[in-house]
Amino acid sequence: AQSVAQPEDQVNVAEGNPLTVKCTYSVSGNPYLFWYVQYPNRGLQFLLKYITGDNLVKGSYGFEAEFNKSQTSFHLKKPSALVSDSALYFCAVRNYGQNFVFGPGTRLSVLP
Amino acid sequence: DVKVTQSSRYLVKRTGEKVFLECVQDMDHENMFWYRQDPGLGLRLIYFSYDVKMKEKGDIPEGYSVSREKKERFSLILESASTNQTSMYLCASRPQPSSKNIQYFGAGTRLSVL
Numbered sequence: 001a002q003s004v005a006q007p008e009d010q011v012n013v014a015e016g017n018p019l020t021v022k023c024t025y026s027v028s029g030n031p032y033l034f035w036y037v038q039y040p041n042r043g044l045q046f047l048l049k050y051i052t053g054d055n056l057v058k059g060s061y062g063f064e065a066e067f068n069k070s071q072t073s074f075h076l077k078k079p080s081a082l083v084s085d086s087a088l089y090f091c092a093v094r095n096y097g098q099n100f101v102f103g104p105g106t107r108l109s110v111l112p
Numbered sequence: 113d114v115k116v117t118q119s120s121r122y123l124v125k126r127t128g129e130k131v132f133l134e135c136v137q138d139m140d141h142e143n144m145f146w147y148r149q150d151p152g153l154g155l156r157l158i159y160f161s162y163d164v165k166m167k168e169k170g171d172i173p174e175g176y177s178v179s180r181e182k183k184e185r186f187s188l189i190l191e192s193a194s195t196n197q198t199s200m201y202l203c204a205s206r207p208q209p210s211s212k213n214i215q216y217f218g219a220g221t222r223l224s225v226l
Contacts (some may be wrong), residue, residue, distance in 0.1 A: 044204075047213060100157075105154050
């Protein structure tokens with residue numbers, strides 16, 4: 001069975017500092033990994049995905065994520081946080097022929 | 113841009129009412145999905161559809177049904193609404209082939225059942 005863990009309910013970071021939102025997963029076979037962001041009263045927006053290839057994936061709004069197969073992790077990162085990055089972030093996993101499984105979400109607050 | 117439109121942003125219904133949540137996508141996607149979102153639980157899949165008139169149960173189908181009479185429209189039905197169905201409902205669509213493709217989400221419908 002597939003599963004996704006986001007160990008932190010809330011992450012607080014000062015504007016201009018680097019941010020990390022953690023995600024670990026469990027899936028049989030090769031994983032397809034995704035990050036989505038949800039702003040208040042909005043649906044989810046796609047940020048980035050890992051399918052194959054380079055372990056460091058770059059996505060929208062300056063975000064990137066690193067796939068680590070040995071640690072089964074796919075942490076989301078950004079070198080310099082903006083107040084406008086404050087939102088709810090979801091990690092998701094799927095493998096071939098399966099549906100998405102989403103993590104519980106991590107609320108990111110970037111403080112001015 | 114892909115557009116997934118949910119007909120209502122907010123709904124208030126009473127216990128026992130029949131509730132219809134409508135979702136329309138404009139990109140001719142084969143796959144459509146209904147999720148509910150609850151704090152601390154993330155998104156949970158209710159039903160999905162790979163094609164017109166096809167439907168499959170997701171992880172939490174109890175108390176729900178769906179209809180897909182046209183490719184662009186996927187409706188979620190609560191036959192007899194209950195208070196534990198108060199939630200945010202998200203519709204999504206995805207093109208085939210689906211393995212590597214992302215899902216596109218609507219803005220959500222926040223349903224309150226009183």
